[in-house]
Amino acid sequence: xxxxxxxxxxxxxxxxxxxxxxxxxxxxxxxxxxxxxxxxxxxxxxxxxxxxxxxxxxxxxxxxxxxxxxxxxxxxxxxxxxxxxxxxxxxxxxxxxxxxxxxxxxxxxxxxxxx
Amino acid sequence: xxxxxxxxxxxxxxxxxxxxxxxxxxxxxxxxxxxxxxxxxxxxxxxxxxxxxxxxxxxxxxxxxxxxxxxxxxxxxxxxxxxxxxxxxxxxxxxxxxxxxxxxxxxxxxx
Numbered sequence: 682x683x684x685x686x687x688x689x690x691x692x693x694x695x696x697x698x699x700x701x702x703x704x705x706x707x708x709x710x711x712x713x714x715x716x717x718x719x720x721x722x723x724x725x726x727x728x729x730x731x732x733x734x735x736x737x738x739x740x741x742x743x744x745x746x747x748x749x750x751x752x753x754x755x756x757x758x759x760x761x762x763x764x765x766x767x768x769x770x771x772x773x774x775x776x777x778x779x780x781x782x783x784x785x786x787x788x789x790x791x792x793x794x795x796x
Numbered sequence: 797x798x799x800x801x802x803x804x805x806x807x808x809x810x811x812x813x814x815x816x817x818x819x820x821x822x823x824x825x826x827x828x829x830x831x832x833x834x835x836x837x838x839x840x841x842x843x844x845x846x847x848x849x850x851x852x853x854x855x856x857x858x859x860x861x862x863x864x865x866x867x868x869x870x871x872x873x874x875x876x877x878x879x880x881x882x883x884x885x886x887x888x889x890x891x892x893x894x895x896x897x898x899x900x901x902x903x904x905x906x907x
Contacts, residue, residue, distance in 0.1 A: 687838075713893065724884065725839075725897045774838055778893060783827060785895060789838040 683709045685777045687788035694765055695796055702760045702791045704775030710755035711777035715785060716748075719772040731758050765795040800887060800898035807904045814875045816901045818868040818885035826890035828861065830870045833882045833900075842870070842883075872903075880905045 684707040694700050704714055713732050717725040729745075731737040731752035739745045747769075749761040758777075762769050772792050776785035800820045808814045820828070826847050831839040845852045845859045845868075852859045858871040868885055885898040 715895070724899050725895075727894055727896075730892070730894065776839075776895075784829070784841060784844065785893075787831075787839040787841075790836075792836070 683707075683777070683779070683782065683786040685711075685775065685786045685788040687773075687775055687791050689791060690789060691792040691794075693794045693796065696766050697764055700762045700765055700793060702762075702773055702775075702793075704758045704760070704777065704788050706756045706777040706779070706786070709777075709779045709782070709786075711758070711779055712755065713778045714752055714758040715776045715778070716750060716758075716760050717774045717776070719774060719790075721772075725774060728760075762793065765793070767795045769793065770795045800885060800896050802883075802885060802898040802901045804899070805902045805904070807906060808875050809906050810875060810877055812875055814872040814879070814903055814905075816870045816872075816883050816885075816903065818870075818898050820866050820868065820885070820887045820896075820898075822887055822889065822896070823863070823866065824890060825887040827888045828859075828868050829886045829888065829895070830857075830859065830868075831884045831886060831897075833884065835881075839884065875903075875905050877905045877907055879903060 686705045688703045716728045719725045728743045729737045729739045731750050737750035752758040774790040776787045778785045829844040830842045856873045860869045882900045886895040
């Protein structure tokens with residue numbers, strides 16, 4: 682089956698720094714990638730949808746200047762949390778969808794802790 | 797807005813059947829999914845059903861869809877301790893392929 686990886690799997694950073702999370706589709710071309718955020722014991726909330734080569738579409742209430750998304754190739758999307766604060770601490774999960782699949786394939790997630 | 801509701805918690809004994817329920821609101825959903833999430837991990841797709849189907853069976857898993865009532869269920873036969881996890885249903889918007897996730901059900905399997 683299709684595999685999606687995320688890097689790093691966890692990161693701890695100081696308040697005010699920026700953190701980049703990578704999402705890669707390893708064996709298929711992902712025309713669309715999705716970024717989700719999950720707080721402890723809560724469901725996944727869609728943050729944004731990114732299509733290769735175009736600007737990401739953000740969900741209502743998600744700050745596009747705070748969460749920068751780049752989908753520069755068919756196998757890589759990045760999420761940069763700029764000037765991170767403790768309230769940005771969360772589990773960030775990406776998923777990828779290709780033209781030949783009906784489903785989204787999820788990455789293993791990245792746990793961000795901002796001190 | 798779209799809300800997908802699930803009961804928070806289900807406890808069963810090993811070997812029993814588990815039934816996890818989900819109600820959704822978007823009648824235009826094309827696919828409905830069930831995912832499993834173990835602690836600290838990503839999501840594992842268990843099964844899915846197309847919106848024009850009533851039932852789908854896949855080994856120990858049976859999905860029932862009542863489109864009139866917008867009700868989806870996942871039955872796990874012969875539940876094992878390894879099935880302990882959080883289960884999420886999700887509906888897919890056919891136009892945007894966005895997934896709207898349910899609130900999640902924590903399944904605890906007692907040995």
